[in-house]
Amino acid sequence: MEAPFCEHKEVKVCYDNRRIILHGGSRLKTILEAKGVTKVYRTGRVDVWALRGIDLNVSQGEFVAIMGPSGCGKSTLLHILGGLTPPSKGEVWLDGVNIGALSDAERTRTRRNKIGFVFQRFNLLPTLSALGNLEIARYIHKNGAGGNGSESSRDLLKILGLENKLRSKPIEMSGGEQQRVALARAVINRPAILLADEPTGNLDSENSQTVLHMLQDLNTRFNQTIILITHNPEVAAVAHRLVEMRDGKIHDRVQDVTYHAAEESFL
Numbered sequence: 326m327e328a329p330f331c332e333h334k335e336v337k338v339c340y341d342n343r344r345i346i347l348h349g350g351s352r353l354k355t356i357l358e359a360k361g362v363t364k365v366y367r368t369g370r371v372d373v374w375a376l377r378g379i380d381l382n383v384s385q386g387e388f389v390a391i392m393g394p395s396g397c398g399k400s401t402l403l404h405i406l407g408g409l410t411p412p413s414k415g416e417v418w419l420d421g422v423n424i425g426a427l428s429d430a431e432r433t434r435t436r437r438n439k440i441g442f443v444f445q446r447f448n449l450l451p452t453l454s455a456l457g458n459l460e461i462a463r464y465i466h467k468n469g470a471g472g473n474g475s476e477s478s479r480d481l482l483k484i485l486g487l488e489n490k491l492r493s494k495p496i497e498m499s500g501g502e503q504q505r506v507a508l509a510r511a512v513i514n515r516p517a518i519l520l521a522d523e524p525t526g527n528l529d530s531e532n533s534q535t536v537l538h539m540l541q542d543l544n545t546r547f548n549q550t551i552i553l554i555t556h557n558p559e560v561a562a563v564a565h566r567l568v569e570m571r572d573g574k575i576h577d578r579v580q581d582v583t584y585h586a587a588e589e590s591f592l
């Protein structure tokens with residue numbers, strides 16, 4: 326198989342069987358950094374320690390899979406990384422900005438402009454077609470400027486294999502197709518980072534495979550940075566890095582070490 330490659334401002338990167346090879350001599354840009362992120366949910370008398378000090382660096386163009394047993398804190402981490410939930414302690418830096426230091430309005434704007442979310446449930450607007458769901462997202466991003474199915478919405482839906490479904494409503498689409506529309510909606514604004522919480526969790530294995538290949542394609546084609554929570558080992562196998570969580574902590578970072586070792590050896 327041909328090794329996918331991508332090129333961005335700073336450095337040319339080849340991903341070959343999870344090894345990252347750098348050409349150009351400059352360090353990969355860190356797009357997201359979590360420092361000592363802790364989350365305690367205070368529910369009545371009992372405190373739930375969902376996260377116990379998470380440090381995580383994600384580079385531009387990286388595809389990171391997070392795995393771990395139910396209840397270990399994966400969704401909480403993703404919500405904090407995306408600025409949906411504040412941490413109890415620690416910081417999240419997104420593209421050089423400490424999102425905890427922003428006002429609510431600034432954080433909402435940052436989230437809207439820089440982050441795409443995909444969840445297990447597709448959350449499409451039921452009365453709108455595939456194209457309509459994309460256009461409304463584009464409309465919101467652009468604060469009102471929109472059209473009746475702009476070229477890039479159509480192109481994106483075509484890339485995701487939905488050229489025959491542009492005018493279909495969610496009810497007329499399979500689960501896999503709906504999730505691909507949700508994926509298109511999440512990346513329509515070219516977010517700095519795509520956060521996906523078990524996006525294949527509601528899909529059969531064939532549709533999971535398709536969505537997985539679409540994620541991989543978005544990653545290589547657009548250098549889309551992705552953090553993906555999954556229980557599916559096949560999904561994790563296509564990522565560049567696997568982060569395993571246990572009990573609110575990152576459990577195993579062997580591949581992280583490999584990643585940085587590869588990076589360092591080319592500097």
Ligand SMILES: Nc1ncnc2c1ncn2[C@@H]1O[C@H](COP(=O)(O)OP(=O)(O)O)[C@@H](O)[C@H]1O
Nearest residue numbers: 366368373375394395396397398399400401402
């Ligand atoms: N809003 C909340 N209020 C109280 N406890 C919560 C809340 N959200 C999650 N938790 C608890 O935090 C822990 C981590 O949950 P979660 O992040 O959803 O884990 P995962 O996504 O890995 O299944 C669990 O014990 C869960 O019950």
Ligand SMILES: [Mg+2]
Nearest residue numbers: 399400401522
């Ligand atoms: Mg979860």
